[in-house]
Amino acid sequence: MLEIRSARKVFHRGQPDEKVALDGLDLKLATGEFAVVIGSNGAGKSSMLNAISGALVLDSGGIVINGDDVTALPVHKRAVRLARVFQDPMKGTAASMTVAENMLLAELRATKRTLRQGLNVKRLADYKERLALLGLGLENRLNTRVDLLSGGQRQSLSLIMAVGGKPDLLLLDEHTAALDPRTADIVMQATVRAVDALKLTTLMVTHNMQHAVDFGHSVVMLDAGKVRLEISGQEKADVTVADLIGHFAVKTDRMLLAS
Amino acid sequence: MDFIQTTVESFISLIPVTLAQSLILSFVVLGIMIPFRTLNFPDLTSEGAFPLGGCVCGVMLAAGAGPLTAIAAALVAGFAAGCCTAIIHLRFRIHTLLAGILMLTMLYSVNLRIMGKSNLSVFGQPTVFDWAPFMRPGFPASKIVIAGLIALVVFLVLNFYFKTEKGTAIRAVGANPDMAEAQGINVWAATIGGIGLASAFSATSGALMVQSQGFADVNMGLGILINGLAALMIGEAIVGKQTVLRQLAAPFVGAVVYYQLVSVCLAAGMPPPDLKLATGLFVLIMLAAPTLGRSRGPLPERETIRE
Numbered sequence: 001m002l003e004i005r006s007a008r009k010v011f012h013r014g015q016p017d018e019k020v021a022l023d024g025l026d027l028k029l030a031t032g033e034f035a036v037v038i039g040s041n042g043a044g045k046s047s048m049l050n051a052i053s054g055a056l057v058l059d060s061g062g063i064v065i066n067g068d069d070v071t072a073l074p075v076h077k078r079a080v081r082l083a084r085v086f087q088d089p090m091k092g093t094a095a096s097m098t099v100a101e102n103m104l105l106a107e108l109r110a111t112k113r114t115l116r117q118g119l120n121v122k123r124l125a126d127y128k129e130r131l132a133l134l135g136l137g138l139e140n141r142l143n144t145r146v147d148l149l150s151g152g153q154r155q156s157l158s159l160i161m162a163v164g165g166k167p168d169l170l171l172l173d174e175h176t177a178a179l180d181p182r183t184a185d186i187v188m189q190a191t192v193r194a195v196d197a198l199k200l201t202t203l204m205v206t207h208n209m210q211h212a213v214d215f216g217h218s219v220v221m222l223d224a225g226k227v228r229l230e231i232s233g234q235e236k237a238d239v240t241v242a243d244l245i246g247h248f249a250v251k252t253d254r255m256l257l258a259s
Numbered sequence: 260m261d262f263i264q265t266t267v268e269s270f271i272s273l274i275p276v277t278l279a280q281s282l283i284l285s286f287v288v289l290g291i292m293i294p295f296r297t298l299n300f301p302d303l304t305s306e307g308a309f310p311l312g313g314c315v316c317g318v319m320l321a322a323g324a325g326p327l328t329a330i331a332a333a334l335v336a337g338f339a340a341g342c343c344t345a346i347i348h349l350r351f352r353i354h355t356l357l358a359g360i361l362m363l364t365m366l367y368s369v370n371l372r373i374m375g376k377s378n379l380s381v382f383g384q385p386t387v388f389d390w391a392p393f394m395r396p397g398f399p400a401s402k403i404v405i406a407g408l409i410a411l412v413v414f415l416v417l418n419f420y421f422k423t424e425k426g427t428a429i430r431a432v433g434a435n436p437d438m439a440e441a442q443g444i445n446v447w448a449a450t451i452g453g454i455g456l457a458s459a460f461s462a463t464s465g466a467l468m469v470q471s472q473g474f475a476d477v478n479m480g481l482g483i484l485i486n487g488l489a490a491l492m493i494g495e496a497i498v499g500k501q502t503v504l505r506q507l508a509a510p511f512v513g514a515v516v517y518y519q520l521v522s523v524c525l526a527a528g529m530p531p532p533d534l535k536l537a538t539g540l541f542v543l544i545m546l547a548a549p550t551l552g553r554s555r556g557p558l559p560e561r562e563t564i565r566e
Binding site for chain 2: 053076077080084092093094095097101105106108109110115116118119145
């Protein structure tokens with residue numbers, strides 16, 4: 001379960017370029033719920049994910065994961081509970097390390113690291129099995145440095161790393177946006193399979209309205225640092241791409257009027 | 260022909276002394292490799308940590324401490340110096356190179372304070388090199404055995420450590436700090452500990468050097484960083500850096516080969532004052548090599564040294 005309580009964050013406070021990134025944002029996500037977040041550029045989507053992961057320190061408000069207030073915890077302590085896949089495939093993996101070493105780092109995300117040998121036969125077999133589910137041949141490249149993989153392979157690896165260990169919360173930050181359509185589809189299908197199988201509480205940011213229509217239990221639309229619209233249940237099941245784009249249009253009209 | 264013969268003869272006669280010296284200095288090269296390669300934290304602290312270790316060791320020996328105690332004290336002092344550099348960088352967001360220059364400048368005063376004068380003779384004090392079995396103390400062979408043994412142990416321990424769960428996490432911090440943090444690794448702790456460890460090796464090298472040469476001098480670290488970088492690059496050119504094993508072997512192999520090369524140059528009659536210029540040019544050429552042969556187009560954005 002995730003709860004964001006009136007989160008507020010202002011960048012460059014008191015300067016001419018002051019920007020309110022989060023303006024008393026409230027959001028609740030039930031355990032096992034898969035919510036898709038949409039919104040125009042600058043609506044606060046990335047700021048929200050950063051606030052949840054701890055990369056962004058809030059001015060006020062709080063973040064609660066599974067009933068525990070994590071507002072004061074740094075990124076590496078929150079990592080015990082949440083996993084994140086970034087938009088940039090380079091960001092989520094360690095390029096100069098091997099596929100297996102990256103898998104190891106992810107496996108140890110929530111546990112205490114010991115002075116025991118990191119990669120052993122049992123772990124390698126496990127990684128092989130989990131990577132084989134993707135069908136990209138990564139299972140045969142465990143000892144390949146990650147910088148030799150394609151963007152799609154790296155992103156798929158990031159996803160497998162993130163869903164392993166069943167995190168309390170999965171954050172997907174436009175994780176298919178940098179991929180070609182075919183690879184994006186493979187990664188998206190793998191995402192849905194993992195989220196369904198493990199019943200992960202998931203927050204997915206996307207600019208792809210078709211994805212917002214096809215996937216997830218609810219759609220959350222952000223605007224100017226606030227939740228502008230929440231669609232769930234039967235309404236979500238019936239929503240179309242045109243409907244969602246319509247909501248953007250309303251906002252654009254309002255912006256025109258305001259200016 | 261005469262020239263070649265005398266050069267070869269004087270080079271061969273210098274091999275044992277040079278080998279002993281290079282094994283002692285291989286720890287500085289290790290102390291340079293860990294920040295530059297493993298942690299992606301270009302660090303100059305070793306230039307100050309090396310004489311720091313020497314001064315601490317010298318003062319301890321002069322005060323009657325055992326050689327091992329003196330080395331341990333130097334190691335702790337070096338660790339503290341490295342931690343300071345890392346904290347200056349992390350807390351105040353000062354560039355790693357500048358943080359290192361600040362530390363090494365301040366360490367010069369600290370070193371003078373520790374010794375109370377600019378040099379200190381500890382000749383005749385017991386050293387770790389006295390403990391080499393079956394050898395007469397003071398000869399290069401005993402230094403080669405002792406320094407070589409320590410180097411072997413350090414190499415094996417680090418090679419094991421960097422493959423453990425903790426060691427893999429430390430390497431991840433160097434490879435991608437954002438990713439490491441997102442995987443629950445405390446980037447601050449890993450950086451401070453790693454840079455501290457590296458400076459501890461540099462200081463240990465200084466301590467061994469003092470025991471080997473019989474005196475400590477505040478100026479003993481002058482240019483050690485560029486020497487170490489040159490050695491590291493030679494080592495990486497020979498053994499590579501693709502795996503943990505190779506990357507760890509590079510400082511030791513590089514130090515041994517580099518100081519023999521220096522010895523060849525000296526034997527061939529190169530005036531010692533020109534040595535730093537030659538070393539500097541060598542490092543420059545090694546760093547510039549990838550960009551030579553391409554006269555047009557923009558230069559790569561990243562510093563070559565961080566590669």
